[in-house]
Amino acid sequence: MKRVKFKGVTLIILIITVIMLLPACAPSKKRAYKSARKNSYIDTSQLGRNKYFFSKKYQKKLYRYKKR
Numbered sequence: 001m002k003r004v005k006f007k008g009v010t011l012i013i014l015i016i017t018v019i020m021l022l023p024a025c026a027p028s029k030k031r032a033y034k035s036a037r038k039n040s041y042i043d044t045s046q047l048g049r050n051k052y053f054f055s056k057k058y059q060k061k062l063y064r065y066k067k068r
Helices: 002-025 032-039 048-054 056-067
Strands: none
Touching: 048 056
């Protein structure tokens, strides 16, 4: 009877340790939108009329409508 209880306790401890270790090993989720914005940065001082279309406000508006 003691042997069965010992197996149950070790199984529970093993499961708990696996659950605790899994998130630590998983790679962190990358923020795709932020990295894309950072890569597509444009100096708007030379754009002239097109400055509005590359502004953060307009890009945010495009992104909102793209989601729908």
